[in-house]
Amino acid sequence: MSDVLRTLREARPDELAPDAPVDPEVRRAELARAMAGGPGGAAGRAVPLPRTAARRWRPVWGLGLAGAAVAAALVAVSLPAADDADPGAGTSVAGGPVRTLDAGTVLLAAAAKTEARPAGAGAFWRVAKVDTRYYEVGEPGARYTIAVGSEHESWTPREPGGEVRSRQRELGARAATPADAAAWRRAGSPSAFSVEVPTTPGGGKLKPLRVTTAPGRVETSSSPLVDGDKVFWLGRNVTMKDLRALPADPAELKAELLRWYEGHDTESSSRPMEADAWLFRTSVGLVTDMPVEPRVRAAAFRMLAGMESVEGAGEVTDSRGRTGQGVAIDEDTPLGTIRHRLVIDPASGRALADEQVLLKPAAGVERAAGTVLSSAAVTAMEWTDSAPR
Incomplete structure (x- = not known):
């Protein structure tokens, strides 16, 4: 080392050393400011800092009535392609290590961006999604993963x-990754597969289903609103009026939602579920499906930011190849420990996808830890004056 460099190093204050520890609150504040900033500068508001606390996991879901029947159907894209990014967690698109942001940082920044958007208007609330499920197929010793999805x-x-x-339209099956595509070709490039799909929310009961690589035709349908005015499920069937009346204060929103919590799963009264898990599932439906005002959606993000059971899941790539920051909660199921993960775009604050990842397989479940089981990717959510006939 030269004398000049040695002199500069010795003159450097200790707090500026590259390996000096950074106070977590300072780092969190800097990340919050960076994520909250819009194009060309800061968002103009300070983002409040999340409470520092040890965090753990639990469950999450939440579907609108309009999408409930469709969400039960399987979904896909087209096998030989396999050019999409691997939808796993914890690595960047380039494959290197990534920094896991605190869940509060991600959610509070999303809230700041969300509440700045206009409310919008129209005769219909339109939601477009691509639902994808992942299955292992093939002979023992030569197994590979296919993605089966549908858009609706x-x-x-x-x-x-x-x-x-x-x-809706079924998209056909595709290989989940380039490595899976190579294994599919070695298996003779089959065009049909037999898989098992869950018949209950926890995945305990399965039934066989045959899927193919061929996409289906577009199908349209219509049905009257439940009871003439119920539009979504939010712990109960709710009307547009109910959704417009939701409070924009996080604590008040939490209290309002918990009025309908009865200690069990959102989809099965026979399965117990803790309050945080229930809130997470219900809130995911609120931010990925429902026509609430931007300030109410922002309140949902802030409510989740205040829950100690919700943790940062790192940078992930969803089933559409979009990169975002994950926040999640874990659940023990018959399949093993499943992480329910909400993927958020830091640039816009929009929810990109609701996903399930197998963190720890149960005994007898032949799936690797970290396997993505399903992904519901949001591609549009808006008010519009037109709808198909």
Whole structure:
């Protein structure tokens, strides 16, 4: 080392040393400011800092009535391609290590961006998604993973007495990764597969299903609103009026949602579920499906930020190849420990996808830890004046 460099190093204050520890609150504040900033500068508001606490995991779901039947159907894309990024967790697109952001940092930044958006208007609330499930197929010793998905859209009327209109198409099966595509070719490039799909929310009961690489045709349908005015499920069936009345304060929103919590799963009264898990699932439905005002969606993000059971899941790539920051909660199921993960785009604060990842397989479950089981990727969520006939 030269004398000049040695002199500079010795003159450097200790707190500026590259390996000096950084106070967690300072780092969190810097990350929050960076994520909250819009194009060309800061967002103009300070992002409040999350409470420092040890965090752990529990469960999450939440579907609108309009999408519930469709979400039970399987989904896909097209086998030989396999150019999409691996939807696993904890690595960057380039494959290197990534920094896991605190869940509060991710959620509070998303809230700041969300509440700045206009509310929008229209006769129908349109939501478009691509649902994807991942399965292992093939002979023992030569197994590979396929992604089976479908795209679907729903148009929910703003006014009571109307019909929910939907359009869906099965996309066919594809290899989940380039390595899986190579294994598929070695297996003779089959065009049909036999898989097992869950018949219950926890995945305890399975039934066989045959899927192919061929995409299906577009199908449209319509159905009247439940009871003439119910549009979504939020711990109970709710109307557009109910959704418009939701409070924009995180504590008040939490209290309002918990009014309908009865100690069990969102989809099965026979399965116990803790309050945090129930809130997470319900809130995911609120931010990925429902026509609430931006300030209410922001309140949901802030409510989740205040829950110690919700943790940062790192940078992940969803089933559509979009990179975002994950926040999650874990659940013990018959399949093993499953992580329910909400993927958020830091640039816009929008929810990109709701995913399930197998963290720890149960005894007898032949799936690797870290396997993505399913992904519901949001591709559009908006008010519109037009809907298919």
